[in-house]
Amino acid sequence: MSSSINRRDWLKKSVLATAGISAASAFIQRAEASPIARQELYMSLSPEFQLERDYAHFAPAVQIRARLGANENPWGPSEKTKKALTDSLSESNRYAFKVRGDLMKVIAEKEGVPESHILLAAGSSELLTASMIAYGAKGKIICADPCYISGNEERIPMEKVPLTKDFQYDLSAIAGRLNGSQSLVYITNPNNPTGAILPIAELNAFIDKVSDKTPVLVDEAYIDYTKSPKAECAIEAVKAGKNVLILRTMSKLYAFAGLRVGYAIAKPEILKVIQPYTSGGFSVSVPSFVAAATAIKDVDFQKLTLEKTAESKQYLYDFLKKMDYSYIPSATNFVLFPIKMKGADLLAKLSAEGVMVRKWEFDHQHWCRVSIGTLDEMKIFTEAFTKVVS
Ligand SMILES: Cc1ncc(COP(=O)(O)O)c(C=O)c1O
Numbered sequence: 001m002s003s004s005i006n007r008r009d010w011l012k013k014s015v016l017a018t019a020g021i022s023a024a025s026a027f028i029q030r031a032e033a034s035p036i037a038r039q040e041l042y043m044s045l046s047p048e049f050q051l052e053r054d055y056a057h058f059a060p061a062v063q064i065r066a067r068l069g070a071n072e073n074p075w076g077p078s079e080k081t082k083k084a085l086t087d088s089l090s091e092s093n094r095y096a097f098k099v100r101g102d103l104m105k106v107i108a109e110k111e112g113v114p115e116s117h118i119l120l121a122a123g124s125s126e127l128l129t130a131s132m133i134a135y136g137a138k139g140k141i142i143c144a145d146p147c148y149i150s151g152n153e154e155r156i157p158m159e160k161v162p163l164t165k166d167f168q169y170d171l172s173a174i175a176g177r178l179n180g181s182q183s184l185v186y187i188t189n190p191n192n193p194t195g196a197i198l199p200i201a202e203l204n205a206f207i208d209k210v211s212d213k214t215p216v217l218v219d220e221a222y223i224d225y226t227k228s229p230k231a232e233c234a235i236e237a238v239k240a241g242k243n244v245l246i247l248r249t250m251s252k253l254y255a256f257a258g259l260r261v262g263y264a265i266a267k268p269e270i271l272k273v274i275q276p277y278t279s280g281g282f283s284v285s286v287p288s289f290v291a292a293a294t295a296i297k298d299v300d301f302q303k304l305t306l307e308k309t310a311e312s313k314q315y316l317y318d319f320l321k322k323m324d325y326s327y328i329p330s331a332t333n334f335v336l337f338p339i340k341m342k343g344a345d346l347l348a349k350l351s352a353e354g355v356m357v358r359k360w361e362f363d364h365q366h367w368c369r370v371s372i373g374t375l376d377e378m379k380i381f382t383e384a385f386t387k388v389v390s
Pocket residue numbers: 046047070071122123124125126128148188192219221222248249250251257261262
């Protein structure tokens with residue numbers, strides 16, 4: 001059975017190679033036309049399914065006690081958001097046109113751009129999927145290795161550029177590789193899985209240099225956790241009319257992972273490229289729209305999340321130092337650190353303790369990525385980690 005699949009794969013690959021098409025390009029062509037392939041791409045880009053893939057081999061027999069694998073916000077949704085959700089239930093018999101418009105206004109005001117520069121969606125995975133299809137059909141997506149999409153080379157035609165020795169983006173190497181065969185530069189900033197942030201001056205200089213010829217997508221899923229999100233994001237490049245597409249999610253700081261709200265910010269010409277592969281925000285429910293508008297204004301909850309994240313992150317840093325483990329300083333709600341065993345072995349052992357994390361392998365090294373949870377969850381993690389590595 002498996003040898004016949006291997007032979008079939010080999011045959012498929014040779015036919016594609018003869019035709020000059022990579023398997024990933026062929027997949028994107030299918031995803032352009034087929035909702036099933038689009039759904040497969042969406043699932044492979046979604047954190048929940050990535051987690052499922054990591055845990056597929058060792059379904060934990062025990063109850064999950066610390067869910068630290070998908071960078072969710074354990075403190076939310078806020079009380080104000082929950083009230084907005086329940087209050088809006090009585091409006092849920094109506095279609096969402098008005099509340100969708102209300103949220104557009106709130107986002108446009110927050111970002112300081114016209115509403116024509118905003119595209120809503122059910123989470124940023126929908127927008128990312130659409131961007132990969134729209135641009136992947138025209139050429140290669142150039143990205144860092146590792147970054148949020150780098151594990152998806154079977155489905156996305158991509159060119160990967162290693163991070164520097166300090167685990168930072170190598171923007172000059174990326175710029176040096178651009179030769180017309182790439183249709184998009186994809187940048188996760190701050191990066192996932194490393195948590196490192198790219199200084200905005202460097203990113204802006206890079207955008208100035210390359211974006212006339214190759215558009216730049218900046219996936220800012222974690223920008224809200226940085227010291228100064230307004231100053232550190234790429235919004236000024238959008239306002240200056242550059243070919244820049246920013247993706248934002250409400251899944252993290254606003255605790256909307258299950259409510260599903262995300263948006264793109266770009267000039268209308270760019271939004272038009274990806275819009276055909278999205279629902280245009282019409283797949284989001286009335287309660288989610290209403291709650292999102294409330295959550296954006298709920299600065300007290302955002303502040304609380306940032307304070308609690310900083311406290312739990314410091315606890316994790318102190319633990320790792322004490323255990324003689326290094327880590328990459330993180331601007332986000334997760335921390336990546338090198339481990340001294342195989343990632344799959346660590347996951348198997350931690351899952352037996354009821355702890356969920358994620359694993360990576362790059363730079364000839366196995367890594368563990370821990371999402372920042374409540375202090376109680378971090379203690380569960382540190383106790384389990386101590387037990388399984390000793
Ligand atoms: C860098 C990055 N982009 C996009 C997403 C997708 O977020 P969502 O679909 O929940 O908005 C995630 C989720 O973890 C992420 O880490």
